[in-house]
Amino acid sequence: MMRVVIAEDAALLREGLTRLLEDRGHSVCAAVTDGDALLAAVAEHEPDVAVVDIRMPPTHTDEGLRAALAMRKAFPGTGVLMFSQYIETSYSAQLLEGGAAGVGYLLKDRVANVAEFAAALERVAGGGTALDPEVVSQLFRASRQRGGLATLTPRERQVLALMAEGRSNSAIAADLVVSGGAVEKHVASIFTKLGLPPDESDNRRVLAVLHYLGG
């Protein structure tokens, strides 16, 4: 069971998320509508993770993001899942600047797949990463490591993208409908080709991949 704080100004989505999470046995400690209330709620409830809409009152621009960045400084142990209708490269860059541990950035569309959304949130709560495929493809496009990426086979690029989203080997295997062993082989090959240190832990693996893409 996770303890969750939600910051979302649209009532429909706020209530929907609350219900979705409670249905799955999680506890929603607070559901608030702006950045200040988010910080106050996190301080009060010390949740495992916060789901934060980026655009909230009063300016409807990026107050959610700013609140989330402040929150990560003040409460590093609490995961943050940004939840937005857009993926902005500059937002994901700011969010990942302080490390990818306990960070997520998903399109609101992803909530349609309830199980995956819940899994992503659990990952973030556990100190992992959950990046939207959109974020990852933007990272790929913006990456200066095109030379290295070009040496990968299409399948390996798929696996790399899923790793960057923050998925575990078993999740990648399920997604691509291949065996766990096959994924491990792809991962090893990717790390060799890109010259990354092999690492067993999912979290540190994500960091390495994101660092590589960002470099």
Next chain:
Amino acid sequence: MDEDIRRVAGTVLRAPFTRRTVRELLYCGIGGITGVIGFSITVVMLALGLTISVSVLGTVVGLLLLILALRVSRRLGGLHRRLAWWLLRYQVEAPPKFQRGTGILNRIDKRLRDRAAWRGVTYNLVKLPVAAVQLYAITIACIGLADITYPVDWVLFRHGATGPMVVVFPLLGGTFNVYGFAGTYLAAIAGAFCVLAGTWLARGINAGDRRLVRSLLGPSSMSERVSELERTRTLAVEDSAAALRRVERDLHDGAQMRLAALAMNLGMAREKLGDDDVARPDSATVRELLDAAHRNAVDALADLRDLARGIHPPALDNGLPSALATLAASSAIPASVTAEIGDRPAPAIETIAYFCAAELIANATKHSYANQIKINIFTERTGVLRLEVTDDGIGGADAAHGSGLAGLAQRVSTVDGRIDLSSPPGGPTTVSVELPLKA
């Protein structure tokens, strides 16, 4: 050759009997008097303003006087322009409306830099000699008319009085005397000559005055026109950027949000149904989720429909009259439309006219407490589309303090249109929007 001379002579001699001459002479009289008055007011206020503002204590008062002089000059310019139209049928467009500043210093600055007003001042000053000639012309003509009546006067009013009759002849020396009935014919001839001279002097000086009116009271020099266009272009760009921002915001908070909620409801419903067909989950919950999803889908559709209509009203495709009829039908206050449109305006103009009408109806609904709104749209003169929205409400609308009207005025000015508001306390309120037929 002979024929030419005869034709010219005919024109010269017939001139006094044309309606145009009456108008020209009237213009000389009225325009001459207003010219002298305008000159006096302008000179007094400018001189006072300038002298007072030199002293330290008087600066404020002097500045206010100067500003007042400028505002009065603008008004006088409008009066002279209108006189030229009424009496000479000489049309000169008004200079661009004054753009009020914000903040006291900016307002003073804008007033002092109001070039149209300064050009009005110039006209008032230059007008004095012109007015003198105009008044001279009408005086000659009137005296001439009086002189022509001398033979009749001699017969009717002489009654045996002795001594000469004094004939005023302003062209040569001033006066001469006649001593008998025969002499009065001379007076009449002199009078006819005066009428002719006055007529042609009036025409000549009025032609000069027309040029002054055009160059000093008209819509300004090329450079001012350019800066006006730059200003309105900025407004147009800002307006469209603001419109796009509004659309994005509406999408984000409306349809996009509802569709996300819809996706969430459907996702949860699918979860409840489970993966295999055998499991029969709690059907009440699933129905509830599907109901919510259904509601969200319907609301999202409504949001998108409103948004699409806000971008381009589909009714406009059939022309303004039918679009305005649709608009009037959805008005909260009963609204009627009369339309008389000749050539169909350009699509951009139709769109602006439509949104003006929509905004004005909304304004009337919000503020006027009216029982009835009349929308009148017609093409006027050549190339002008006029939209009038009248309500029988409480009146007292203020263009400066209603941001809605200011916004409309901005939008309209991007195509060189203008908005006039008449809203006395107690009503009725009429807003008149003038747009060119082509953008």
